[in-house]
Amino acid sequence: MYSLVRPLLFRLEPERAHALALAGLRAVGKLPPLCSLVCKLWGAGEHPVHLWGLRFRNPVGLAAGYDKDALAWRGLACLGFGHIEVGTVTPLPQPGNPRPRLFRLPAQQALINRMGFPGRGADFVAQQLAGSRPSGVVLGVNIGKNKATPNARAADDYRLLVRRFAPLADYLAVNVSSPNTEGLRRLQARRTLEDLLRAVLAERDAVRQVPLLVKLSPDLSPQQLDDALDALLAAGVDGVIATNTTVSREGVPEHWQKEAGGLSGAPLAARSTAFIRAIHTRAPSLPIIGVGGILTPEDALAKLEAGASLVQVFTGLVYAGPTLPRRIVAALP
Numbered sequence: 529m530y531s532l533v534r535p536l537l538f539r540l541e542p543e544r545a546h547a548l549a550l551a552g553l554r555a556v557g558k559l560p561p562l563c564s565l566v567c568k569l570w571g572a573g574e575h576p577v578h579l580w581g582l583r584f585r586n587p588v589g590l591a592a593g594y595d596k597d598a599l600a601w602r603g604l605a606c607l608g609f610g611h612i613e614v615g616t617v618t619p620l621p622q623p624g625n626p627r628p629r630l631f632r633l634p635a636q637q638a639l640i641n642r643m644g645f646p647g648r649g650a651d652f653v654a655q656q657l658a659g660s661r662p663s664g665v666v667l668g669v670n671i672g673k674n675k676a677t678p679n680a681r682a683a684d685d686y687r688l689l690v691r692r693f694a695p696l697a698d699y700l701a702v703n704v705s706s707p708n709t710e711g712l713r714r715l716q717a718r719r720t721l722e723d724l725l726r727a728v729l730a731e732r733d734a735v736r737q738v739p740l741l742v743k744l745s746p747d748l749s750p751q752q753l754d755d756a757l758d759a760l761l762a763a764g765v766d767g768v769i770a771t772n773t774t775v776s777r778e779g780v781p782e783h784w785q786k787e788a789g790g791l792s793g794a795p796l797a798a799r800s801t802a803f804i805r806a807i808h809t810r811a812p813s814l815p816i817i818g819v820g821g822i823l824t825p826e827d828a829l830a831k832l833e834a835g836a837s838l839v840q841v842f843t844g845l846v847y848a849g850p851t852l853p854r855r856i857v858a859a860l861p
């Protein structure tokens with residue numbers, strides 16, 4: 529079915545195609561009989577994972593950035609995801625970078641994006657999350673600072689977002705790894721990261737004890753990763769999401785080398801799996817959500833084998849279609 533729809537979607541400009549998919553999924557989420565049908569036809573099965581006191585109905589989640597403003601999360605839940613991570617949400621609305629800012633690389637099964645956290649802001653997203661909760665799905669909220677907020681005041685943005693979303697989310701993910709907000713990734717430096725996380729965790733503890741995760745960049749050097757893990761362990765976060773997109777252009781043809789932004793999809797797979805393995809070796813007690821280039825069940829199994837407890841998909845949904853979660857869950861041992 530998706531092999532028929534995909535060529536039509538790929539004739540549209542990528543951001544338009546994405547908006548169309550979101551609009552369809554939002555409609556599905558509003559109509560329970562349609563949701564049941566979608567779930568029956570394409571939904572992923574059960575393969576429970578228990579982590580952080582939460583029950584995930586299966587280990588396959590939706591990665592941040594797909595549903596930034598939480599418009600379609602109820603419809604996405606009908607596809608059977610074990611968890612859905614909305615966001616990145618910023619405190620205030622912001623337009624993001626000028627278009628075009630999302631590019632398909634079909635031959636490589638990859639995307640390049642430099643979205644820059646476009647979004648309607650925390651108030652809007654909180655409204656979308658309030659109200660009925662689809663049963664069985666774990667809801668994560670990924671949080672980030674506004675472009676206009678200097679790094680020196682980043683903690684204020686993250687703390688505000690924790691206050692806002694700890695009461696609504698099952699877990700929070702602190703995004704310090706997007707390559708498309710200038711200077712954001714510098715928040716991953718040892719001292720800066722530990723100070724930021726201590727402030728954010730203190731806020732979390734004052735509001736509601738939801739698990740707090742940190743999403744890392746695959747472009748950290750081994751030394752930088754060691755330092756970042758020291759900060760995560762010292763501050764006492766609950767887990768790590770590995771990885772965000774890469775600024776590397778390995779595995780990408782010449783004419784794409786100069787397109788600015790983060791690369792996702794197949795060319796990222798081995799890099800992010802190696803990164804997960806390194807985290808698991810260095811900090812075996814830290815639960816990992818593995819993400820990056822999962823386009824097949826085998827890609828997901830490789831991440832679980834490397835030490836991830838859960839996985840997420842984004843680019844794989846674009847290329848392999850909405851039954852990817854179902855196929856992954858069916859292949860689990």
Ligand SMILES: Cc1cc2nc3c(=O)[nH]c(=O)nc-3n(C[C@H](O)[C@H](O)[C@H](O)COP(=O)(O)O)c2cc1C
Pocket residue numbers: 591592593594596615616630639641643645670703706743771772773791792793794796819820821822840841842843844
């Ligand atoms: C268009 C696009 C937008 C994204 N936006 C975000 C975001 O807002 N926050 C975030 O943490 N990650 C974001 N990501 C990164 C994904 O969550 C994921 O970490 C990355 O794409 C690697 O997974 P994949 O290869 O399965 O796509 C985005 C990725 C894409 C392709």
